[in-house]
Amino acid sequence: MDVPPVSNIHMVTSSKASMASLILVLVLLAVATPFVALHSLDHVLTGLRVHILSRGVMAYTVSGIQPVRVRVGATGLYLNFYLVDRDDFPALLRKELDRRPPDWPVYVDGDPGLEWRSVAEAIDAIRGQGAEVVLLTHGN
Numbered sequence: 193m194d195v196p197p198v199s200n201i202h203m204v205t206s207s208k209a210s211m212a213s214l215i216l217v218l219v220l221l222a223v224a225t226p227f228v229a230l231h232s233l234d235h236v237l238t239g240l241r242v243h244i245l246s247r248g249v250m251a252y253t254v255s256g257i258q259p260v261r262v263r264v265g266a267t268g269l270y271l272n273f274y275l276v277d278r279d280d281f282p283a284l285l286r287k288e289l290d291r292r293p294p295d296w297p298v299y300v301d302g303d304p305g306l307e308w309r310s311v312a313e314a315i316d317a318i319r320g321q322g323a324e325v326v327l328l329t330h331g332n
Contacts, residue, residue: 271285
């Protein structure tokens with residue numbers, strides 16, 4: 193009776209263990225991947241982009257389609273520098289949005305001394321139209 197050398201026995205056992213480990217790792221990856229993907233969907237960041245306007249920087253008007261700008265002031269609500277009635281705002285905003293590409297954001301600016309609720313209501317109305325909001329703030 194011939195006994196195989198010890199090194200061959202170790203190699204056969206090691207190969208079977210490596211194959212079993214590989215299969216186990218692949219099965220765990222196949223099972224865990226959907227759970228990780230679903231969990232990552234719960235952590236989608238939401239919020240507002242903010243652009244800070246620097247003092248002394250002048251904005252130049254260029255020909256073509258201009259972005260929609262909403263200013264919430266103490267004297268009322270302005271759509272592209274025109275005072276509008278709050279009740280008419282959604283319809284007028286819809287007209288402005290329809291004139292622009294679908295992914296263009298609406299820039300929102302509020303008077304510094306204004307309470308946040310007025311600006312938040314304007315933002316809600318804009319998001320209700322399906323537009324992305326970029327909040328403009330005044331830097332030092």
